[in-house]
Amino acid sequence: MxxxxxxxxxxxxxxxxxxxxxxxxxxxxxxxxxxxxxxxxxxxxxxxxxxxxxxxxxxxxxxxxxxxxxxxxxxxxxxxxxxxxxxxxxxxxxxxxxxxxxxxxxxxxxxxxxxxxxxxxRRWDSDLKTVQQVLEDGSLGEIVEAEFHFDRYNPLLSPKQHKETANSGAGILKDLGPHLIDQALYLFGFPNAVCASVRTTRQNSLVDDWIDMQLQYPTKNVRLKASFFVREAIPAYQLHGAKGSFLKPRGDVQEDYLKTGKKPNLDSWGTEPLDKEGTIHTEIDGKIIHGKIPTLQGNYYSxxxxxxxxxxxxxxEPVPALDGVRVMQIIEAAIQSSSEKRVIEL
Known part of the structure; x- marks a missing residue:
């Protein structure tokens, strides 16, 4: 090889x-x-x-x-x-x-x-892979709205100076925002417009640390949120379609495994605990379905x-440069939308 x-x-x-x-x-x-x-x-x-x-x-x-x-x-x-x-x-x-x-x-x-x-x-998180499968199997019908969260509870400023000083690369919009935006574009394509609010909420913070944006499509809205003040987490992925809904907590284990020194493998790596399974409530062939959806295995190895x-x-490439350009287009539109308090057409 x-x-x-x-x-x-x-x-x-x-x-x-x-x-x-x-x-x-x-x-x-x-x-x-x-x-x-x-x-x-x-x-x-x-x-x-x-x-x-x-x-x-x-x-x-x-x-x-x-x-x-x-x-x-x-x-x-x-x-x-x-x-x-x-x-x-x-x-x-x-x-x-x-x-x-x-x-x-x-x-x-x-x-x-x-x-x-x-x-x-994060395209290879177990969470997103499972969300993608639910979308592709059509069990929710045509999607009307979706909401993705990347929330934490951490009111303290980061000790990493480049994250907390006012510079062109700092702030949650360019830290967690690219994950959320890329996942939305990966699943739903490029939107028609962006409406966003970008704020600073932590005491003594010099950079943005809270975002709420809507990606507007012809037949649906996709809302993306990130915050450092969410102590009781809500589902990180919420999909609502003409037939039903799917709710999934954030549960991918890979980052936690890697931080403790565990080495990746191709067998059990990226397998979530069962209590992180998502809930589906929908109708298939006239039958109401309400239960859990097994989570797919994630693996950054891919x-x-x-x-x-x-x-x-x-x-x-697994994530081509053009995908990166498109994420940056959404980020710039979000900054403009928040500053001018209006919807930005793309």
Whole structure:
């Protein structure tokens, strides 16, 4: 099997939790190391790899794939440099800070014949995979409305300064927002209009930390919400159709597993506990159905496997650059809608 030499641009939480374990586990990748500015930690977990002192040192290697998992405000600069160095790239969310930056990267990758994928791993959450199955089997009838939440209870400011200082990449709209927006676009396509409210609710916060947006389609509305002040969680996914409803709590276990050091596998990985199953209440062939829907297995491995095939077999990236551009278009529309207090036509 061809090996794709891969390097990270950071070994903080995202590198340690979301990327390195899967790159190390997948037989088609070779983890070369990571750019580490101050703390030198990657060799504690992967002794055979290299801790690079600078971005230039990473780009000078024979790495074929670079994972841009640095703060959002740096994505455009680092991703552009990696593409100009002839590297395929995976860029964390938010893809960039503006639509214009996203379009530049998408065009540059295409011109150079390089692969560019946006790391929207939440498409492979057990939650969303189950929601997708319910939509595809048509058991709810035509969808009238949907509501997705990414809520937490955490009124304290993050110790990570890049998340709490006023900069072009900070705020919940560009942190949790891309997950919600990407999932909505993945399931329902691009909307006709956006109506949004973006606020700051935590004491002493300098960045937005509460969002409520509606994606308006010809026959339905999709509402997306994220907040740090939800102590008693409501269903993270709510679908209502002409025949019935499906409610699903957030239950994907992968991030929790990875944070405790568990290593991914292809068998039991991403299997939710039974108490997180979603509830369906609908009518099928004249019969009322009210019960639980088994949750599908999630696995972020599928993203990396898709990226491997994209590079080796020239297939489409698991989350193409155009999908990242579209998410940024919604984000910019949400900012404009909140500022001008009006619906933004797309």
């Amino acid at each position: 061809q090996k794709i030499k891969t390097a990270l641009l950071s070994y903080g939480m995202s590198g340690k939790v979301f990327h390195a374990p899967f790159i190390d586990f997948h037989p088609g990748f070779e983890l070369m190391g990571s750019w580490e500015r101050t703390k030198k930690l990657i060799q504690q977990d992967y002794p055979a790899v290299v801790s690079y002192p600078t971005l230039e040192a990473v780009l000078a290697t024979d790495a074929q794939l670079i994972i841009v998992n640095t703060p959002v405000a740096t994505h455009f600069e680092y991703a552009k440099k990696a593409l100009l160095a002839g590297k395929h790239i995976i860029v964390e969310k938010a893809f960039t800070t503006t639509v214009a930056e996203a379009q530049v990267l998408a065009t540059l990758a295409q011109e150079k014949g390089l692969k560019l994928a946006v790391f929207q791993n 993203f990396f496997d898709g990226m491997y095939n994209s590079i080796v077999n020239n297939t489409v």
